[in-house]
Amino acid sequence: MATVPNSSFDEPFFQSADKFFTANCNTGLTFDDITLATLYSEILPRDTQFDTVLAENLRLNIPVISSDMDTVTESRMAIAMALNGGLGLLHYNMPEKQQLSEVSRVKNHVHGLIQDPIKVSPDQLVGDVLGMIEQKKFGFSTFPVVDGKGKLVGLLPGHVVKPRYAQRKIAEAMQPRAQIQTINKKELGKDPIARADKFFTENLGIHKLLVVDDEDNLCGLITLNDVEHITAERTAQFKPARDAHFRLICGAAISATRNAFGDLDKKRILEHVNNLVERGLDVVAVSTAHGFTKGVGDTVKVLRDAFPELPIIAGNVTSAAGVDFLADCGANAIKVGQGPASICTTRIVAGIGIPQLTALYVCSLAAAKKKVTILSDGGITKSGDVVKALTLSHAVICGGIFAGCDETPGDIVEISGSHYKKYRGMGSMGAMKAGSAARYGHGKNPTQKVAPEGIEALKEACGSVDLVLAQLIGGIQSGMGYLGAANLEQLRAKARYIRVTAAGMREAAPHDVVELKTGY
Ligand code: XMP
Secondary structure, three states, X not given: OOOOOOOOOOXXXXXXHHHHHHHOOOOOOXXXXXXXXXXXXXXXXXXXXXXEEEEOOEEEOOOEEEOXXXXXXXXXXXXXXXXXXXXXXXXXXXXXXXXXXXXXXXXXXXXXXXXXXXXXXXOXXXXXXXXXXXXXXXXXXXXXXXXXXXXXXXXEOHHHOOHHHOOOEHHHHOEEHHHOOEEEHHHHOOOHHHHHHHHHHHOOOOOEEXXXXXXXEEEEEEEHHHHHHHHHHOOOOOOOOEOOOOOEOOEEEEOOOEOOOOOEOHHHHHHHHHHHHHOOOOXXXXXXXXXXXXXXXXXXXHXXXXXXXXXXXXXXXXXXXXXXXXXXXXXXXXXXXXXXXXXXXXXXXXXXXXXXXXXXXXXXXXXXXXXXXXXXXXXXXXXXXXXXXXXXXOEEEEOHHHOOEOOOOOOOEXXXXXXXXXXXXXXXHHHHHOOHHHHHOOOOOOOOOOOOOEOEEEEEOOEOXXXXXXXXXXXXXXXXXXHOOOOHHHHHHHOOEEEOOHHHHHHHOOOOOOOOOOOO
């Protein structure tokens, strides 16, 4: 076996997790307190593997999860996350019925078939469409035209959606129905993408395929761009995360719901999770700010008894005892993080919480013993943080880094010429009033007397989550390349840590230059 070049001189400086965190055991450390040392490598960043197994029936192709927050993950984000190989956790600040529909949307998503395309009506003006494109920041300008009943009547091509035609009615600008090539949804067969691919090859110059039913109602749209993207994806390194039936995977969060007497409402919890599972849910997350509690433990136990095979995520905790407790109750993956999040005020309001890396290390000791996995939840602001988190955990959960993406709920707001999306903590007063109060141990209708543990904020709009994930993944690949880690298990085993000072942190970021473009 080839020897790995190393030197004993390095050892006291660049320490393994056990040595490093034990030596720093009375100081809580977080991402910016440390840096990772480079190691001998034969691994090129592009050859690294990041699939991660969070439970027996839960494998992700990238170790990234979007947070169960009402300004981050609904079906659109969950679809995008799964398409990129990760996982979205649907939030629970919505009626249970709506959460069920959200799960169905993810599970029924046919990649490439836009089931509910943006449509326009023949009576609108081209100017109305231009206004809508501007307001919603659409990156496309061709729209199907339907009548009041949803019947296809035409196609508004992008080349007439111009200010010079603003006063024209769509009815006169559109291609009429008779000139549009469509396909009946029955003809799509088992592989709609292959069928659409054939259609686009046969029909030179057509970029959009409209899908109709027997009554000529519009029921979908497939674009050439998407088809080409998907065809390329079949050979790509990061494949969508799918279940055994080739559907995208989907997670949903629930709370430890209580009844009018203050007792855990086991019946309601079981009924709802049963409905979620019937819709194809792959993992349930019992999501609260304080997971080391009887209420969360009992909820996990009830679910484990009723659904022996269902992967369960539970949290949040920051101690080994908390991990032991939830693992013994039946959780498979434990969320670690109290107070690191970008919109969080728990440490300020309640005075509790542990800096994230120390919390992860302590929890990872218990997790290894109990054979459960841990998820680093909160505090990620750059790809380097993800690499550091993954040296001690199996995946990261992110809210803030995704909150400005097109796929999050809510509209883009414009302030002084810049574009933003709203992002709020689930412990903020606004979110608690919308339903998340139980997550923070408060009653259904929080009043002024309740101290919020999160803020309401804005994040700069940043385009598609695909781009954000590409940056994160690129960073993880670089980090793994520097450590000579071919996969995440090797990353955890090989990581060597050293503390940095404030001066070291300053040195780590761009300095003494006028920055033109941020590179991270
Ligand atoms: P980031 O840093 O990615 O964190 O924005 C997302 C995580 O923050 C947690 N969360 C909160 N924590 N008060 C808190 O103390 C809150 O109001 C709050 N809302 C969300 C949650 O774990 C999420 O995944």
